[in-house]
Amino acid sequence: MSGSFDILIVGIGGQGTILASNILGEACLIENRHIRGAETHGMAQRGGSVESHIRIGGEFGPLITPGEADLLISFDLLEALRYSHFLKKDGKMVVNSHLVLPTSVFVQNLKAPSEAEIVAALKKHPLCLLDADSLAVEAGSPLSANVLMLGAASGVMPLKPESLLEAVKRLVPKKTVEINVKAFEAGRNAGGTFR
Amino acid sequence: MERRYLLGNEAIAHACVESGVDFISGYPGTPSSEVIDTLRGQPDRSYYVEWSVNEKVALENALAAAWCGVRALCTMKHVGLNVAADPLMTSAYTGVTGGLVIMSADDPFAHSSQNEQDTRCYAHFARVPCLDPSSVQDAHDMILEAFPLSEEFGLPVIFRPTTRICHSKGDVDLGPAVPGGRKGEFHKDPRQYVVIPAHTRILHKKLNEKQPAIRKRLVEKGFNRYDIRGKTAIIASGIGASYVLELLPDDVSFMKIGAYPIDEEWLGDFVKKHEKVLVIEELAPEVEETVRQVAGTVPVYGKKNGYAPYEGELSPATVAAIMEKAGFLKKKPFAPAVPVQDLPMRPPILCAGCLHRGMFYAMKKVFKDAIYPSDIGCYTLGLQLGTVDTCICMGASITVASGMAHSGETRDIVCTIGDSTFLHTGIQGLMNAVYNGADMTVVILDNRITAMTGHQPNPNTGTTACGVEIPAVSLDAICRACGVNFVETVDPFDITGTVNVLQEAKKRKGVKVVIARQMCVITARRAGVKRGRYAVNVETCTGCGTCVRFGCPAIEFTDEKARINDLCSGCSVCVQLCPVGAIGREGKK
Numbered sequence: 001m002s003g004s005f006d007i008l009i010v011g012i013g014g015q016g017t018i019l020a021s022n023i024l025g026e027a028c029l030i031e032n033r034h035i036r037g038a039e040t041h042g043m044a045q046r047g048g049s050v051e052s053h054i055r056i057g058g059e060f061g062p063l064i065t066p067g068e069a070d071l072l073i074s075f076d077l078l079e080a081l082r083y084s085h086f087l088k089k090d091g092k093m094v095v096n097s098h099l100v101l102p103t104s105v106f107v108q109n110l111k112a113p114s115e116a117e118i119v120a121a122l123k124k125h126p127l128c129l130l131d132a133d134s135l136a137v138e139a140g141s142p143l144s145a146n147v148l149m150l151g152a153a154s155g156v157m158p159l160k161p162e163s164l165l166e167a168v169k170r171l172v173p174k175k176t177v178e179i180n181v182k183a184f185e186a187g188r189n190a191g192g193t194f195r
Numbered sequence: 196m197e198r199r200y201l202l203g204n205e206a207i208a209h210a211c212v213e214s215g216v217d218f219i220s221g222y223p224g225t226p227s228s229e230v231i232d233t234l235r236g237q238p239d240r241s242y243y244v245e246w247s248v249n250e251k252v253a254l255e256n257a258l259a260a261a262w263c264g265v266r267a268l269c270t271m272k273h274v275g276l277n278v279a280a281d282p283l284m285t286s287a288y289t290g291v292t293g294g295l296v297i298m299s300a301d302d303p304f305a306h307s308s309q310n311e312q313d314t315r316c317y318a319h320f321a322r323v324p325c326l327d328p329s330s331v332q333d334a335h336d337m338i339l340e341a342f343p344l345s346e347e348f349g350l351p352v353i354f355r356p357t358t359r360i361c362h363s364k365g366d367v368d369l370g371p372a373v374p375g376g377r378k379g380e381f382h383k384d385p386r387q388y389v390v391i392p393a394h395t396r397i398l399h400k401k402l403n404e405k406q407p408a409i410r411k412r413l414v415e416k417g418f419n420r421y422d423i424r425g426k427t428a429i430i431a432s433g434i435g436a437s438y439v440l441e442l443l444p445d446d447v448s449f450m451k452i453g454a455y456p457i458d459e460e461w462l463g464d465f466v467k468k469h470e471k472v473l474v475i476e477e478l479a480p481e482v483e484e485t486v487r488q489v490a491g492t493v494p495v496y497g498k499k500n501g502y503a504p505y506e507g508e509l510s511p512a513t514v515a516a517i518m519e520k521a522g523f524l525k526k527k528p529f530a531p532a533v534p535v536q537d538l539p540m541r542p543p544i545l546c547a548g549c550l551h552r553g554m555f556y557a558m559k560k561v562f563k564d565a566i567y568p569s570d571i572g573c574y575t576l577g578l579q580l581g582t583v584d585t586c587i588c589m590g591a592s593i594t595v596a597s598g599m600a601h602s603g604e605t606r607d608i609v610c611t612i613g614d615s616t617f618l619h620t621g622i623q624g625l626m627n628a629v630y631n632g633a634d635m636t637v638v639i640l641d642n643r644i645t646a647m648t649g650h651q652p653n654p655n656t657g658t659t660a661c662g663v664e665i666p667a668v669s670l671d672a673i674c675r676a677c678g679v680n681f682v683e684t685v686d687p688f689d690i691t692g693t694v695n696v697l698q699e700a701k702k703r704k705g706v707k708v709v710i711a712r713q714m715c716v717i718t719a720r721r722a723g724v725k726r727g728r729y730a731v732n733v734e735t736c737t738g739c740g741t742c743v744r745f746g747c748p749a750i751e752f753t754d755e756k757a758r759i760n761d762l763c764s765g766c767s768v769c770v771q772l773c774p775v776g777a778i779g780r781e782g783k784k
Contacts, residue, residue: 012541025200025364035200037364040306041225041649047748048543060441061330061434062363065511067532078538085532102541106743106752107579110539121535 004036004058005158006068010051010083011075012100013040016146019171020073021052023150026167027159028056038062047103049079056158072125073153075132075146076100081118084125093125094153094191096132096145128152128194135186141176144183151187155195161188197369203331203360204229206367207298210338212237215373217265217293219244220253222619223648224272225307226361227300231270232649235660241376246651246660249589249619250275254282254297258351261291262388263379266342270298273314274588278620280317283351287321288398289388290349293379294342298354300361303477303508309571309588311506313479314355318455322402324409325353325455326418329436331365333453339370340416347412348405357477359434359508410458418454421465428465429523431475432482438514439475447523452482463489471496473521477509496521545576547749548726548764550713551611551640553687555582556745556768558609558638560690561697565607568595570621572613573647574640580746582611590620597624597633597706607701608635614670615645615653622673629678629706636700636707639670641684642715650718674708681707688713690771716764726765728781731757735777742769742778 007024009017021037028035036058040050053064069087074080077099087093097115105112113121119129130152136145147168154161165184172180201209208230211219219242221231235244243260247253250271257269271279276299283297299317302308318325326341328334334356345352386394413419421428425446431439432452443449450465466472466489474483474497483497496502503517511529518524545552551574558567559582569575569583570592577583585595596610612621617639625637645651652658657667674682681703685693693711700707714724731742738755749762750769759769759778770778 013543021364022200025366029198029200029366033366035364035366037200038359039362039364041229041362047541047546049541061437061511062359062365063438063510065529065532066534067530079541081535082538082541083534085534101751102539103544103746103748103750104542105539106750107746111537112539 004055005070006064007054007056007071007073007157008051008064008069008083008086009054009073009075010049010079012079013048013050015075016143017050017052017075020146020150021054022171023147023164023167024054024056024159026171027163030163030166031159033057034059036060036062049082051083071153071156073149075149077115077118078102078112081113081121084122087125091125092128092156093122094128094130094149094156094194095122096149097129098131098133126194128191130190132187135190136183139183139186140179144176144180147172147180148183148187148190151184152191152194154188155191155193198366199369200364201331201367202229202364203334203356203362205233206331206335206369207338207356208233209369210335211268212372213370214339214342215266215375216268216342217242217375217377217379218257218260218267219270220247220256220267221270222247222250222253222275223645223651224275224300225648226302226358227270227272227298228648228651229361230298231660232651240661241374243376244660246653248654250279251282254279254286257295257297258282258286258291260379261293261295261351262289263293263381265293265377265379266375267293267295268298269295271300272308273299273301273312274308274310275299276314276317278589283317284321285390286351287323287402288390288395291345291351292349294345295351296338296341296345296354297351298356301355301357301478303357306358309586311478313481314353315455315481316479318353318355319481322406323350323353324348324413325355327355327433327453327455328360329433329451329453331360331363332367334360335367335369337418337453344412344416348409350405357433357508406456410456413454413456414458414461416454419450419452419457419461421448421450423448423468426470427523428469428472429475429518430472430482430486433477435475435477435509435514438509438511441511442515442518442524442528444524455481457482457485459485459489462486466490466493469493473497473502473518473523475503475509475514475517478505480505542579543576544579544746544748545573546716547747547762548716548766549573550642550687550711550716551577552580552745552747553690553766553768554611554638554640554693554711555580557687557690557693557697558582561694561701562607562609562636565609566599566604568592568599568608568610570612570616572616572640574611574613577611589616590624593621593624593628593637596635596637597628597631600633600635601631609638610635611638611640614639614641614643614655617670618654618668622677625674625679625706625708626677633706634704636697636709639708639710641670641710641712644715644718646715646717650715670710679706679708681705682710683708684710684712686713687711688766688768690768716766720764728759728761728763728765729767729770729778730759730781732777732779735775737775737777739774741772741774745769745772
């Protein structure tokens with residue numbers, strides 16, 4: 001509605017969605033653009049499904065309306081499907097191929113879709129699927145998967161890669177700058193020509 | 196001026212520093228906690244900051260500081276204001292000399308709360324000004340005005356952000372920090388500070404006399420403002436105002452309400468310039484009721500005639516739907532979007548290695564047909580394990596247990612309460628239960644921290660809000676001082692030992708207390724505690740599912756065998772549960 005570029009980042013509590021949101025915010029400051037965001041705090045973070053709304057160029061409320069998001073970045077395969085209705089018709093997806101099944105599946109013996117079924121369902125949208133967990137380990141730390149995902153999505157976002165990289169350097173812990181820069185670049189390579 | 200991308204609560208904290216705040220107190224509660232967490236974490240603090248044991252204690256401390264002439268901030272969540280309501284109501288009579296801002300954060304949709312009450316009703320009830328921000332920048336700017344406003348009228352000012360302000364983010368323009376830490380001085384004046392009947396009657400009259408000037412001032416300050424653009428109008432408050440502005444047609448007038456009480460004369464003039472008005476606000480119809488009082492024959496659309504919901508939170512889509520239904524939008528701006536159906540839910544869950552899970556398991560093993568009153572904390576998630584039968588408000592596990600025990604209910608009653616909640620409002624209930632001879636077991640889930648709200652220290656932690664080491668209170672000694680004879684501390688990772696103590700408690704009459712003590716697994720990890728992981732020996736595992744039913748997120752079940760994933764933090768409880776000894780240290784057979 002307002003001409004903002006709306007990104008939904010989803011995952012499981014503890015996967016680093018909040019740091020990812022902060023990096024996008026910092027990149028917007030670098031480019032002198034407005035930004036609005038909303039995220040999950042408190043008890044919902046305990047291993048639950050979490051979402052971070054980011055509206056680049058946003059000047060009104062922080063929430064993205066279902067059916068309106070330009071981009072979905074998901075740190076988990078199942079969560080990508082859970083939030084896929086937030087995307088607009090031609091909205092894009094950058095998804096970690098790693099799947100963590102909810103504990104409820106084992107405890108209550110619930111039926112869960114298979115990885116192949118999920119991927120097939122996601123393909124309704126332009127999809128960039130990557131094994132962020134393995135690539136992050138290669139980059140030097142499994143904890144850099146969130147930054148790696150941003151790298152993979154950087155070709156689709158209306159922010160310069162230099163701004164994103166500068167934001168990464170400013171926000172990650174000092175000791176991990178090198179690993180995270182490597183992770184960001186690995187993500188950019190994995191994203192490849194995804195535009 | 197500096198621009199930063201901040202969480203609403205961080206922007207609020209920064210504005211307090213820009214206001215030269217001197218004294219800060221509060222009790223953690225989502226979505227309010229990060230304000231004090233930000234302030235206590237600043238390296239060069241010139242102000243005093245504490246986590247208090249509950250909201251009543253916090254407010255009375257802050258009120259006293261404001262009586263001594265310094266600027267004070269007191270933070271809590273909406274339901275915390277119920278606990279602090281007693282000092283709140285009379286603080287409006289005594290007034291303040293230094294600015295006192297009471298931040299009470301509302302939680303529409305009850306994202307992390309037991310109800311959806313509206314703090315604005317408390318401000319109305321107490322007759323104190325209330326500020327209601329519509330964005331992160333607005334929240335920041337309002338705090339800058341809140342302290343002088345409090346000082347101008349000599350009244351506490353309530354600041355009421357909601358979850359979508361506290362936990363939303365935006366680019367915020369910030370001003371420079373102003374050092375606080377002025378020295379307070381109390382000027383004795385019994386007619387002001389001793390509310391005996393003769394004094395309080397006069398103070399009540401003075402409070403009422405302040406009201407017309409407050410209403411005018413809030414308009415002059417620009418908190419309440421309007422823009423006339425057409426024959427119809429929307430009046431909105433809080434985050435709802437931001438949603439409306441994104442959708443507002445060019446020919447519809449707009450009024451933003453950011454502060455209460457609303458000047459009725461000013462409001463009436465605006466309403467009467469229009470053919471119809473729509474009111475958009477979250478929770479109680481606080482604005483709408485005032486609009487209806489002054490609207491005369493102008494039709495008003497809102498909650499009271501079914502156009503807007505009383506419950507839940509607003510969103511751009513719900514606001515669009517209300518505007519369309521009331522005839523303020525010609526067509527729906529958003530196409531319906533349907534989520535994928537029948538996906539397995541992923542609700543929040545107790546962490547792998549959480550002490551509560553082991554304790555709940557032992558409780559169920561010993562007290563098979565019992566009633567389990569519980570309380571507010573991470574452990575309310577024990578609902579998923581069948582060990583939470585009631586939860587109403589802070590401290591109510593022990594009181595609900597004693598009430599049931601005296602009601603004639605014959606089953607065993609075993610209640611659970613966390614250490615922070617016990618210190619908040621649990622002790623009185625325990626004293627009462629012992630005093631009146633209840634027959635029940637109290638389990639104090641002692642993880643040494645206020646975990647759910649983000650790991651704030653409490654008197655049981657051994658450090659203050661600012662990290663100064665202090666002697667931790669003794670939960671054991673408190674229980675004994677309340678008159679409990681059976682007080683035992685157990686390690687909930689030791690299932691056999693815990694079961695033995697619970698069996699002993701089951702045999703005895705009266706109030707028994709079992710303290711289940713282990714560090715919160717998150718603080719333990721941060722403190723560098725390493726226990727080593729466990730693994731399932733696939734050849735020994737019979738696939739019986741005993742460990743899976745324990746509900747630990749580190750245990751998965753595929754191809755008829757259990758498997759332990761990398762979330763394992765080494766609590767070893769599953770090792771004790773496995774009937775065939777298939778679980779052992781990772782890397783060993």
